[in-house]
Amino acid sequence: MWACQQGGYRVLRDYLDQRRGRPLDSEEFDDFRNLVAVVRLTLDQLPAIDPLVEEAAANSFSAEDLGLPSS
Amino acid sequence: MLRGSEPDIRPPTGAMLLRRVAQQSLFEGVPETVVKPGDTETHLEPSAPARSLATGKALLAGADDPGFDCWTGYNPARARALRKFGLHSMMCIPVRPRGRGGRRGLLPGTASGAFRAGRRSPGRGADRQGGGIAGQRPLLHARARHRRHPAALPAAATAYAEGLRYGFARIPFTRDPEVFTGLQQLGGQLAKLHLLEHPDARNSLPRMDGDDTAVPAAARLSPETQALHLAEPGSHASHRGDVGLPAGRVPGAP
Numbered sequence: 001m002w003a004c005q006q007g008g009y010r011v012l013r014d015y016l017d018q019r020r021g022r023p024l025d026s027e028e029f030d031d032f033r034n035l036v037a038v039v040r041l042t043l044d045q046l047p048a049i050d051p052l053v054e055e056a057a058a059n060s061f062s063a064e065d066l067g068l069p070s071s
Numbered sequence: 072m073l074r075g076s077e078p079d080i081r082p083p084t085g086a087m088l089l090r091r092v093a094q095q096s097l098f099e100g101v102p103e104t105v106v107k108p109g110d111t112e113t114h115l116e117p118s119a120p121a122r123s124l125a126t127g128k129a130l131l132a133g134a135d136d137p138g139f140d141c142w143t144g145y146n147p148a149r150a151r152a153l154r155k156f157g158l159h160s161m162m163c164i165p166v167r168p169r170g171r172g173g174r175r176g177l178l179p180g181t182a183s184g185a186f187r188a189g190r191r192s193p194g195r196g197a198d199r200q201g202g203g204i205a206g207q208r209p210l211l212h213a214r215a216r217h218r219r220h221p222a223a224l225p226a227a228a229t230a231y232a233e234g235l236r237y238g239f240a241r242i243p244f245t246r247d248p249e250v251f252t253g254l255q256q257l258g259g260q261l262a263k264l265h266l267l268e269h270p271d272a273r274n275s276l277p278r279m280d281g282d283d284t285a286v287p288a289a290a291r292l293s294p295e296t297q298a299l300h301l302a303e304p305g306s307h308a309s310h311r312g313d314v315g316l317p318a319g320r321v322p323g324a325p
Contacts, residue, residue, distance in 0.1 A: 034267060038264055038265065038267070041264055042261065042264060042265070045257060045260065045261060045264075048257060049254070049257050049258075049261075052250055052253050052254050052257065053254065055245070055247065055250050056244075056245035056247070056250050056251070056254060057245075059245050059246050059247050059250070060244055060245050060246065061244045061245075061246060066244070
């Protein structure tokens with residue numbers, strides 16, 4: 001969870017890093033707990049998502065099928 | 072504009088002498104134009120720029136529009152330039168100078184070429200004639216395909232292709248409806264989760280070991296156990312009220 005990244009942003013670590021050197025107030029503490037829960041649930045979902053993405057990629061429309069430029 | 076007045080606009084009629092004051096192009100040196108800045112050109116009222124001036128309205132004129140043909144016909148060099156650069160439509164936007172008492176009239180901004188023709192725009196004819204530009208043609212093809220096979224492919228999926236290049240999440244567009252629906256549902260849940268709108272985000276808060284109401288003063292990650300320690304204020308030495316968050320597992324989470 002600690003290593004979990006979203007778009008290069010290490011969610012939990014960076015949240016605390018940005019507040020380094022001062023106490024979290026109670027609102028931030030609640031936010032952090034929410035983040036922990038969200039990261040947890042995200043990680044729980046990934047195993048279900050990955051095979052579907054692979055399946056989708058294996059049987060996807062090509063740019064040519066869709067009449068799109070193949071860029 | 073703090074102080075300004077609308078100039079008195081009287082639509083010109085008949086032939087108009089228009090002077091080009093400025094021009095810009097995607098091409099270096101504006102090679103596609105035949106009238107240089109400072110030069111004048113006489114327009115008859117049916118020309119698209121003249122019509123735009125006379126009515127004060129923006130308009131889009133394509134190759135099947137008399138205003139476009141008329142404008143092309145003023146100068147044989149223009150017709151050659153249009154063919155050479157593949158320009159097939161023009162957008163005329165009258166610009167009204169404000170707060171300049173001495174000037175009156177409308178300035179047409181004339182541009183040619185790459186306009187997406189809307190459903191009712193005059194530029195549509197050019198697309199039908201195959202003069203479409205890169206980026207426009209695929210959309211038209213997608214629409215045509217959608218008309219032939221309405222169930223096969225939503226036209227919107229390809230219409231949004233350009234927007235998807237700007238870094239939104241991209242997923243392969245699968246042929247399998249079940250896979251597509253599954254991904255849609257999972258993606259929707261994930262989006263809700265990350266926007267903190269998912270009920271589970273509130274219902275599965277990590278359980279605190281120790282004093283649940285304590286406000287931590289410092290956080291420390293244990294490299295050995297990957298546990299995160301949040302220390303209470305004034306208790307830097309001890310770790311009473313620690314929250315242990317082992318990697319990949321939340322205390323109290325199912």
